[in-house]
Every structure is written in C-alpha cells, then in structure tokens.
Amino acid sequence: MPVNMVDDEFMVCTDCLMIIANDDASGLDYSLGEEEGAAREQEIRKAIAVIQREEGQIAVGDGDRYVEFSSRPCACCGIRLAGPRHHFVILGSDRER
Ligand SMILES: [Zn+2]
Incomplete structure (x- = not known):
C-alpha cells in the first residue's frame, strides 16, 4: 500500500521530540520545574x-536532517524559541476523507 506523505519536513523542537519519539516528558520537569513542565506537556x-x-x-524522519540551530518555529507546538530542530514526517492515514 503506498504511503501518502503529507509533510516530508516536519521540524520539531527537542521538547516535542521527546514526547513524539519516546513518549517521555520527564525532561520538561527537569528544565521547567514540575508545574510548568506539566503545562508544557499538555x-x-x-x-x-x-x-x-x-x-x-x-x-520519525531522517536523523541526518537534524538542524542544530534554527529560528524556525517548531512545526508541532509552535514554539519560537530558536534551537535544535529534529526531522520528522507526517504520513497520511489511509481512511477516506
Ligand atoms: Zn515543539
């Protein structure tokens, strides 16, 4: 079945990376404190x-397309803080629209 690539360059920040790739938001608590970390996770x-x-x-996309420093907003959470961006892709679902 052909995969429908919706977005082949979905660049996200490190916070989003942790949650998307590892389903782990513990790094947020570490960097922001418990309360702010929980809000950011939500x-x-x-x-x-x-x-x-x-x-x-x-x-998960191509690790080689990791950008060490970018001022582009995160494609996921929209944060504008410049920093590393990690490459992901979005694959379309096969359901009819
Ligand atoms: Zn993000």
Whole structure:
C-alpha cells in the first residue's frame, strides 16, 4: 500500500521530540520545574493530537536532517524559541476523507 506523505519536513523542537519519539516528558520537569513542565506537556500533547487528527501520523524522519540551530518555529507546538530542530514526517492515514 503506498504511503501518502503529507509533510516530508516536519521540524520539531527537542521538547516535542521527546514526547513524539519516546513518549517521555520527564525532561520538561527537569528544565521547567514540575508545574510548568506539566503545562508544557499538555500543550505539546494537544498539538500532537490535533495534527494526528487533521493531518496524519507523525513518524520519525531522517536523523541526518537534524538542524542544530534554527529560528524556525517548531512545526508541532509552535514554539519560537530558536534551537535544535529534529526531522520528522507526517504520513497520511489511509481512511477516506
Ligand atoms: Zn515543539
């Protein structure tokens, strides 16, 4: 079955990377403190849920396309803080629209 690539360059921040790839938000607590970390985690999980509902499945991309420093906003949570961006892709679901 052909995979429908919705977005072949979905660049996300390190916070989103941890949650998308490892389902692990413990790094947020570490960098932000428990309360702010939990709020940030909710924000990211909400963003992920919307993307998966409206666009498709977020999949790990090409590690070679990792960017060490970018001022582009994170494609997932939208954070504008410049920093590393990790390459992911979005694969379309096969359901009819
Ligand atoms: Zn992000």
